[in-house]
Amino acid sequence: MNNLNIYTKKLRESGLRPTRQRLKICEVLFSPEKTFHFTIKDLTKIIEQKLSEKISLATVYNTVHAFKKKGYLKEISINSDKSYFDTNVTEHHHFFDEDTNELIDCGKNEIDSVNIKQNITGKKIKSVEVLVKVATDNQNQN
Amino acid sequence: MNNLNIYTKKLRESGLRPTRQRLKICEVLFSPEKTFHFTIKDLTKIIEQKLSEKISLATVYNTVHAFKKKGYLKEISINSDKSYFDTNVTEHHHFFDEDTNELIDCGKNEIDSVNIKQNITGKKIKSVEVLVKVATDNQNQN
């Protein structure tokens, strides 16, 4: 199966028609060998470089959210003014560098799996995320 | 030492003069026996009820951020459109109920302490936060 078919499949599975814009989004998100983190703005900029034309923010938002809902992207919880996404959807955690606002993957073996003994009545655990904030020594926390 | 003096001390230690508005903020934040979670809007509403007059959002933002910087408040990382704060500054973690957008403390003993083996060169760990997202069984993740 070639990439185009893979992208089309992912889009259809996410409830979206494959369009020129969405296929470009897929190409940026799913063709690199390495997973990566991005914000909507990052992604839009990269796509516009590849397309050599504008793409509407609304299209990027819609597509990213559909992929997230389907599980093809993960949203990372950072207290910040913007949302970060991750193309690595396997279970792993993150460092967040407060000096540079950069997200760094935490190797799977670098944090022992988190054991939660408490449970909330009637609720199911949807995700467990560990965020380790780091900064240079001389900086204030946050 | 009475409450007023405690509030004044906290404000001064945070680099702020004690003013009427800020003392009211302190009263809301630091007089309850139980710690609690809040958003800036929540806090503003409560203060206005106590003051029986308006308080500027800018004042609330400034004061909350100064307390956070000093360590008298914690900001909780949730991917959401708004910031959540916690008057409980001891080490603990959270559940986030995606159905109701509610934060729930995770008892200190309910999660084993997180052991991070990896370290980022030149950086120091500022905080480690575990966020457990929960929802009713029949809901999609996020």
Place this chain on the structure above:
DNA sequence: ACTTATATTAAAATAATTCTAAACTGTTGA
């Protein structure tokens, strides 16, 4: 090709947060 449902888009709307500049107040030192 034709039709219809879905997409794309620019622009407007919304919402949280930050900034601004003018009016006000706490603090300090004479």
Place this chain on the structure above:
DNA sequence: TCAACAGTTTAGAATTATTTTAATATAAGT
């Protein structure tokens, strides 16, 4: 005590991320 100054409050404007809108364009099935 009081003047002077530095810090504070405020309403409203500015900024930024995100969502909505409604008109135009495109994909897919017949």
